[in-house]
Amino acid sequence: MKKIIVCLTFLGAMNSINAQFNLGKAAGVVSKGAKALTFTNEDAIKLSKESVDWMDKNNAVAGPKDPYTVRLNKLFGKHKTQDGLNLNYKVYKVKDINAFACADGSVRVFSSLMDIMTDNELLAVIGHEIGHVKNQDTKDAMKSAYLKAAALDAASSASGTVATLNDSQIGKMANEFLDASHSKKQESEADTYSYDFMKANKYDVVGAYTAFKKLALLSQGSTQTGFEKMFNSHPDSEKRAQAIKKRAEKDGLWKDPGTVALPTTKLTK
Numbered sequence: 001m002k003k004i005i006v007c008l009t010f011l012g013a014m015n016s017i018n019a020q021f022n023l024g025k026a027a028g029v030v031s032k033g034a035k036a037l038t039f040t041n042e043d044a045i046k047l048s049k050e051s052v053d054w055m056d057k058n059n060a061v062a063g064p065k066d067p068y069t070v071r072l073n074k075l076f077g078k079h080k081t082q083d084g085l086n087l088n089y090k091v092y093k094v095k096d097i098n099a100f101a102c103a104d105g106s107v108r109v110f111s112s113l114m115d116i117m118t119d120n121e122l123l124a125v126i127g128h129e130i131g132h133v134k135n136q137d138t139k140d141a142m143k144s145a146y147l148k149a150a151a152l153d154a155a156s157s158a159s160g161t162v163a164t165l166n167d168s169q170i171g172k173m174a175n176e177f178l179d180a181s182h183s184k185k186q187e188s189e190a191d192t193y194s195y196d197f198m199k200a201n202k203y204d205v206v207g208a209y210t211a212f213k214k215l216a217l218l219s220q221g222s223t224q225t226g227f228e229k230m231f232n233s234h235p236d237s238e239k240r241a242q243a244i245k246k247r248a249e250k251d252g253l254w255k256d257p258g259t260v261a262l263p264t265t266k267l268t269k
Helices: 041-057 067-079 111-116 119-134 138-150 167-179 184-200 206-220 225-232 237-250
Strands: 004-006 015-017 088-092 099-101 106-110
Touching (some): 041 106, 088 111, 099 119, 106 119, 138 167
Parallel strands (some): 088 106
16 A cells, blocks of 8 residues: 555644545645635635545545445435535545534545444534634635645736646645644534534534544544544643533533443444
């Protein structure tokens, strides 16, 4: 297996480890002049779609009759127009544990995440990703990724317009975008959105708590550099779990799930 890049938008930052998710190797230096490029949310949406289209072509996507797709459609089919957003969902059949969302409304869930998460936990995870889209958290990350992929200088960015990228540059842009991490404030706001999403739709909000508990277990159980580095740059999963518990108790929605453990077999529901 080639050494490529794994993205962990929900779990944390990206790192080069032995993984399956396929992204091109990012490169390029951005000048100070290029950073002044006018960049709108519409630009972020356009470039996000190009990035996701590239990733869909370069990764194993579960087909319409695949059990992973059937499960995801069952869970999220009614949320394709959630909160005024036009969302589309697909499953990447890869070994990496993650989910991510982009400004164009694309939500991608990795099959290995679905293997360890119950339905309520998946609802919480993807609710979190929808929160990032709704809050337009991806705009700055996509701008930076675009500039690095295009290797723009001050002169080429002077027109203030976003140039068309070739296939190689789009691959680099996808890599750079997923390498970016959200701020702790953005993550906290996405957690709040996820909880509110669960509560408004009458899902069990404790699923958000147990999802973070499982992520905490993944972090604690990893002694190699991969997961340690990923989680070091991300808000502490245990603290996020406790924040969910505190709010659920306040709302009268808390139900003790007992000891949370990582499953030893794939979860189907």
